[in-house]
Amino acid sequence: MTGTLGAVNRILLALTGLALLATGMAVLTASWPLGGRHEPLLTAQTRSRSWHADGWWWWALCAGLALAVLLALWWFVAQLRRPRPAxxxxxxxxxxxxxxxxxxxxxxxxxxxxxxxxxxxxxxxxxxxxxxxxxxxxxxxxxxxxxxxxxxxxxxxxxxxxxxxxxxxxxxxxxxxxxxxxxxxxxx
Missing domain, CATH: 3.30.70.1350 (Cation efflux protein, cytoplasmic domain)
Structure with a gap:
């Protein structure tokens, strides 16, 4: 029974990961839901703005997101590890x-x-x-x-x-x- 639950856990994790990846790619390419297909995610004014003038918190935000991605990848790899024999x-x-x-x-x-x-x-x-x-x-x-x-x-x-x-x-x-x-x- 435990092996079946582990397989279901891994399948649900994979499906959730794929859904999150697809959502992230859709938002990144600005095709959904931020104003339609032809509306860019970042406007020209936002892209040309100097982010260095706004302080250190942008760098901290990027570092925190990168850490969250690395932890999520580590957790995913840990899920694929084989358990010891029962x-x-x-x-x-x-x-x-x-x-x-x-x-x-x-x-x-x-x-x-x-x-x-x-x-x-x-x-x-x-x-x-x-x-x-x-x-x-x-x-x-x-x-x-x-x-x-x-x-x-x-x-x-x-x-x-x-x-x-x-x-x-x-x-x-x-x-x-x-x-x-x-x-x-x-x-x-």
Whole structure:
């Protein structure tokens, strides 16, 4: 259902954008609605007027409009971005596939990673496609933790268990390590 709503959202956004573009082009070419086809948008007197004498606010207006256009374009490109997969296809062994919720896989990997020694927190994001998932893992390490040990624990038992539980032939992962901030101890 969510995929259908996302498609409807994108279609409505595209239609709204096209309508606004057509309206803007019509006003810019002065063919509608500002006085008819033969009436220009800016008169000769307005075009020949020096806008520099009117102060700084014209420049601020142009800069604000340019910023609004850039933000609208950024938002439009963000709408076209692919969302992360909602589920992972798991081979059941009888020729059929079951769907494993992506959030369940993320939570299971995060829970196992947080149980590792020296790991204060973990954030897991499922990437890729339904048939070829990948993980982006951010480990937050305690100040005393050894990064190599935490990474070995993640690459070994945690990812192996996730891969075998989901029945996946491969589960590529990208790990990012951060150390929690801590206060210095007082020496007395």
């Amino acid at each position: 589920s992972v296809a798991v081979d059941t062994g009888d020729g059929a596939f079951a769907l494993l919720r992506g959030r369940a896989l993320e939570e299971a990997v995060a829970a196992e990673a947080e149980a590792l020694d020296g790991v204060a927190g973990c954030r897991v994001v499922l990437r890729g496609t339904r048939g070829a998932p990948a993980l982006r893992i951010t480990l937050e390490l305690e100040p005393y933790a050894v990064p190599a040990d935490a990474l070995a624990g993640l690459a070994g038992p945690v990812l192996t268990h996730a891969r075998s539980s989901a029945g996946l032939p491969a589960l590529p992962a990208e790990a990012r390590l951060r150390v929690t901030s801590h206060r210095a101890r007082r020496v007395t």
